[in-house]
Amino acid sequence: MEAATQEALKKLFESKLNKAMRLYLDTCAHCGLCVEACHVYQAMPETKYTPVGRAEVVRKLFKRYFKMQGKIAPWLGEVIELDDKSVNMAYEAAFSCTGCRRCVTVCPFGIDTQQVMNIAKLLLIGAEKQPQILAMLSDMSIAKGETWKETANDYIAALNNLAPEVEALAPTPPGRPAIPIDVENANVLYVGLSGKHSIVPAAAILNAASENWTISHFEAVNFAAWLGDGEKQRLIAKRIIMEAERLKVKEVAVVECGTATRVLKFMTGSHPFRIVSIVELIARYIEQGRIKVKPGTISGTLTYHDPCQLGRNGGVMEEPRYIIGKLTDKFVELTPNKEANWCCGGGGGLISLGEHEFRMKTGKVKVDQMRASKADTICTACENCHTQLTELNEHYGLGMKVESLTNLVAHALTGFGA
């Protein structure tokens, strides 16, 4: 590695050293409590797959370049140099971590591996070793911030084509399109994904609630959050924030996507509108009697997988259970669940990156949980988790049904025109 690159990487490293990072890097006692908390380690018990093992790659660089100890007695902390080898180690650390933050809850200091891995990811970007797929998808999302007006008519036409599918689930309130777009002063701006499965069920629910809503021109997912590129992450989220400001909406409801929800809800500052997960909105509609669901539409027992970014990292844990309580009385929990739930292995951008073999291996502990639940159907509230659970179900031959919570609700809507 050239000296100039090394200098540039050091600068990038330093740019990440906020209060939290300094504390995280200075304090780890190597107690090893986090080791067993990682689903990757559970499947592949190697040091490099432990939270501390991952963080040590960054910590050893920190000691080498930012601490006296690393300069006086580098052997004390087994420091490493910024070179091609350590960059490769950073890649393996950062992209074998799904950022589920389960280890944060068992660490006696609450050291946040996901945050520490963001340093590793930034170094990868600096060394031009970042995963190209995530970089490409991030650039696509950012480009859409400029091109969306040119393609808006095509998009609107495609949305209109979905009207029959939406109306098969719930009637459209009179005088409105089934999927409204660009509605100023709407109560809710719904941000979906590209696929119609992320649009049709939500549209039906919003229509059933007679909500004054509008759909976003953009997809909620934030690929740059997985890439670890803070600036691109901001630009991608900003498209949606600006749209919400332009339309003067009261609330932004984010599709079942854990990362998108967490980024928009917690990482974009404060706004004149609220940002919620669609799951929170659905729970509120049911509670307020704005939508009714009929129980018994799900055959057999149902279990729920808490998406890490929505549950442990986003605080949406009771709402899905409240909704499920209205859908079925045959609900069983996965063990453990809520804040202690195991990551499915699909987070951190691994789905987008492919990584099928790695994901199938590291999903083992989730598979064990699914099996033990003996449930017929597993539902979740995150596109990534849904994809991963679907693939795990197939790979391990579990014979379960994998569902999205929004979809389950949309297919149980009842009591129209009352």
Add this chain to the structure above:
Amino acid sequence: MDPQAVSAASQAVVHTGFALFLDKLYYFIMVPLVYISVIVMIVGIVAKIVSIVRAPIPAFSLKTYPAKKRPFLAALGDTFGMPMIRKEKPLFWFFLMMFHIGIFFLFFGHLDLFPGVNLMPPESRHMIGAGAVGLSVTIPTFYFLFRRFKGQERHISVPSDYLLLLLLLFIFLLGDMISWGNSWTANGFVMTKADFKNYFGILKSFSFVDPRTVLHGSHYHFVVLHVFLAELFMMILPFTKIVHTFFSLPLNLLRRR
């Protein structure tokens, strides 16, 4: 054998050559280095805290859910109760609690040695805990060390982890010799609690008197070694993972609010 006789014998020898050098080194360790190490520790930790206070605040909350109603109390509970360790590794938790409570009493045990501070009755030959405090830090330190010899704990440990524990172990064992000798043996440790009170008096008064005038006997070597290793510990404290003494609470606050 009369311990006083031993002390008198060692006092009577005229020191030259290496023995004289040792005398000077011992004096340096027992008086000036005490002040130096305390200053290094304080300056080091202040500098460290300043570097963290001056670093930018994270742009968003790093808390985990379910959110606690009283984040500060929750962070206090995490810091001092370590509930996650109690749940995951109860034996480790037991030794950790024993160790940290022991450290707390150790601090007061030494505070008690300053003239005028009498947490224990001045006439008692016992230090605080009468030897039990030493036991309560020594046993866990053995456990902390040995657990790093196997499994993932071995792989995630770096040389400084072992050295720190060995350093602690040596400090504790030397301290144990002194306190156990005084509390648990018929002859005592030669130097009594009252002798150490005189030494702490020298330190407190900044008189720079040679402690040899109040600490008699050949066991002085052990005391010097105990003090030296403790000084080493204080001086490296701000630059090692022992900063968790100061940072555990702020860290736990990060995940609670």
Add this chain to the structure above:
Amino acid sequence: MSDYTVAKTLDCKGLACPMPIVRLSQEIAKIKVGEVIEMFTTDPGSLADVPSWAKSTGNAVLENKQESGVIHFFVKRQK
């Protein structure tokens, strides 16, 4: 209107986020510069995704058609 020959056909109907774009980027790498790939998807969002992807990667969307819920793209590899 379609005065170009299709070198490769890609069926992305019903794929989850973000597989259509990932597949497109992988498959377009397998055709020669100047050749055209056709892609079928059911994602309404692809109508904005594919052009913005093309813009950011320097490729060109020649045409898109919507027929009964299926979206049909013709994308030319330019780089």
